[in-house]
Amino acid sequence: MSDDLIEIEIDGKSVQAKKGQMIIEATDTTSSYVPRFCYHSKLSIAANCRMCLVEVEKAPKPLPACATPVAAGMKIFTRSPYAIAAQKATMEFLLINHPLDCPICDQGGECELQDIAMGYGRGISRYNDNKRVVKDKNIGPLVSTDMTRCIHCTRCVRFGEEITGVQDLGTVMRGENMRIDTYVEKSIDHELSSNIIDLCPVGALNNKPYRYSARSWEMIQHETIAAHDCVGSNIYAHALRGTVKRVVPRENEAINETWISDRDRFSYEGIYSDERLMSPMIKKDDQWQEISWKDALIEIVEKLKVVENNSAAVLASPNSTLEEFYLLSRLSDELSISNIDHRLRMVDFTDQLNDPKIPLLGINIAEIENCKQIVVVGSDIRKEAPIIGHRIRKAALSGAQIGIINENINEYFFDVAVYLSESIIGNLLGLLSALNGEPPEEMRDIFKQIKPTKEQQKLAAILNSEDKKHFILGHLAINHPYASAIRLLSAKIAELTGAVLGFITEGSNAAGGHLMGVLPHRGFAGSSREIIGHSISEISENNLDLLLLFNAEPGKDIPNLSAEKLTDSLVIALTPYATENYKTTADIMLPIGTFAETSGTYINCEERWQSFSGIANPVGESRPGWKVLRAIGSLLGMSEFEFESSESVLDEISQRLKDTPMSNEINNFSLQNKINKKDLLDTHLVQSVPMYEVDSVLRHSASLQLTPEASRSDST
């Protein structure tokens, strides 16, 4: 037995436990279940519910399993009459003031109190005095409150204190009058806040949009993947007769632990937006008319057949599935279109030939916590990838030093060691200088004028260590007007300091878009293209004859492509929504399913492939994107394009990748462009895209749009 293992006895069976472990952690490794409410493995111990009382030999009182450390030779009885009596006593106390309104409570059927009461409660109550009533709170559009049901376990309070760092909820008053409260009337609006819905063991804090719309036992639980950032949080979608009613986290320690962002939880509402495109439509004499799928496809294929290849472009959402990207890539190849991209918000493409084959985080998500220094460049990381923001906070709490380099000042709920605001490039140059690094050729002149500031020197000193460190470039760095300069300088600094350089890319599948060759400069698996296609900027300037938009809305997903620029082009939009932008710019609209109505695969920022199946019935006549693309390909007469399922597409992808392995050499970044040295150091005020605006589904999620976060977004 190793040094930190000890022998204990649980219900007569000898068990090995770790020194310092609490009894409940030990019993959880066995079949002896100890009932609990306040205990949660991700939160600090509170030991206040007293449900987990167990008998311990020689102890004068029943002891709380969640707060009593194991000791060698300890004999624990979780189901002795003595233990059961203590547990039943607590249960009786918990129930006396509980409203027992299970028939009208959304938690019914999945309530920890209800479940445990089945085992430990009495059939009838001995309490015949008045019950407590607690006034409900309005804490925003996402979480409903029925505070009379609260059992005061304080999980929600500890969540705020420990996980988000924002103490939205606390306890006020004492004794019987103690209640969970916001103290002042306010909504809770941290990006992870709604996890308190799952944490609350009863129906006190519940899912507001879901309220009264289904019962847990009627729904079917589907495993799937969240579709709004490069993390790929694991989720369950709960569907009632094919309609998604809610989304909850699916535990995965490697990715999202037990949490998900509010964005991933409530985006499903977008599936059922009034703005969904219900059938194929075609614009005739400036009037939109319904058209059958068959006629619409024939119409499209006719246009595709005759279009001049360098006057056509294909633009796809970075949230497209791997299979959709692949079919788009093959279709474009078939038509010799190289004007194809999924990096819809980028502006600086000058150095794209030096792009990594797949932009990734560089380390695993779970490893972030082990880094001792982390520098985040050009990112509002909490909003861009909430789970990564959370991991960085965890790193900070366990002692990591965090540096932020960003033009904007964002709020972090941990101590930021150094925050370098204003010009990102200016700060990177200063940092490089403080590290005694050599500037890139093109920046020599500017570099000469740079004198590192105290703060830049401080960050340099922090990075001067042998520790494990990480240098992350986020959306603002990637979409910056001088993105290539930022990347080059960051790569130099990372090299100098031994940090791993990584990227937080947009959408749920930018890695897949790169790998499948939905890029103007590279084809499938990083192969080089003979003809480099137009960049988004060139596409929007050049009045092309034909544009195929795949869930990419002009003005919104493609900020630089406005309606005016599309008046002369034939625009074919494959889209779940018929928004005003589509209605004014498109000529044909085909309804495709959202992430919930299709099967597919996303590759997350750790290069983790996660496949999922369709979970919702298609809305209206919409079809999964891959099926529509396959139909177009078939009508174009493409060979070997008769895919039966998204799985068969995936099989072909895997096969081809095996045949043409991608070199995974790390590219040396080199700065190729001539730089306008004058404004290189300016602050360019690249605006982050508000977190509930980043994709079409989110823009249609009613409850998210009601949050303070969304109204904050509107004003910027």
Add this chain to the structure above:
Amino acid sequence: MKSIPENLVCFNTFEADKPWTYETYRKHGGYDAWDRILKGELSPEQVIEEVKASGLRGRGGAGFPTGLKWSFMPRLQPIQKYLVCNSDESEPGTCHDREVLRKNPHALIEGMAIAAYAMGATIAYNYIRGEFMEEPIPRFELAVKEAYEHKLLGKNIQSSNIDLELHTFVGAGAYICGEETALLESLEGKQGKPRFKPPFPANFGLYGKPTTINNTQSLASVPSIIRNGAKWFKDIGVENSGGTAQFSVSGHIERPGNYELPMGTSFKELLELCGGVLGGAKLKAVIPGGSSVPVMPAETILGCTMDYDSLQKAGSSFGTGAVIVMDETTCMVKVLRRIARFYMAESCGQCTPCREGTGWLYRMLTRIIEGQGELEDLTKLVEIANKIEGHTICALGDAAAWPVQSFLKHFHHEFEYMVNNKGRSIVSIDDEVTV
């Protein structure tokens, strides 16, 4: 009967004109012990041994041996350690810490200094209940000022290499903040909610640092122990209960007040000293150690001496030494309801049994008094009390349970009578003051 020596330890300045001044304290041998320590004549180990040998037990209610408690501190670890004095005195019936603060604050300051020295603490706090704003707090603060002026506190005191900063902290009047870990939370500026143990304050106390919490009287007794020797102190009292105790005598008594008497004084002597039961009435019951300890019928307590062992053997507890005397006109149901109301109101609310159970007890008792009780309520009361006792984070749960258990044990007939007679009390004094 031999006369009982009074005011030997904490109250020994009381006969003076202005007992609280530095000069008076000095005249009574005050700061002699501290002077010796500052001169390097006593090591921390010697101090702890002396306190251990004296038989001093914590006067905060639990009676834990003080010297032993001090020895739990990781004295030699080179980290900040704290001493905290608990002057939150809120147990109903108890008001003798207040007397120490008002009339002999220097004894407490010297006691805190010696304790801090013995445990290697360089910062000490006195947590005083907010209701003492009028007199005890200013007196104590004045004494602290005097002690600083006479170079008995501060940095490198009299070049002895001993540091001690002493601060007063004023609570906001919560009984629960007298529980030592709730007190620490409150001192840290948080809600006064007890912490679960382990870890104990000696390892993880104030701001997570090793901390010892002692009651006012426990600490104020220390100077005379060091001055006069452990044996002197021990011999004042009896086996297992060294020294003196301060009894706060209240209720139906001729001369209510605070009496410092040797441990082991018989209850009869105490009663006599206080002039007997008010108006010569017949004694019915006594709560011997503050409202939380089990009540004792007259016949039982009349055979007891007032010390830890005797009271425990008789089914109650020494508690805080607050003696609540009740004569035969007392309605035990109403007393119990009043006590139950206190614990309901003072529960911090975090533990389920205490939060929910204390109110349940109070409401049942109220129902009985209002004539709505049923006989089965009496069993239920005891069952509920049993389910609170020993099931909570701190001892407030026990404190709420013990009175219920003991009142129903010894005075069941009174409760029965009231239930059967729809709220009429067995003592039937209709104009009795109720809450």
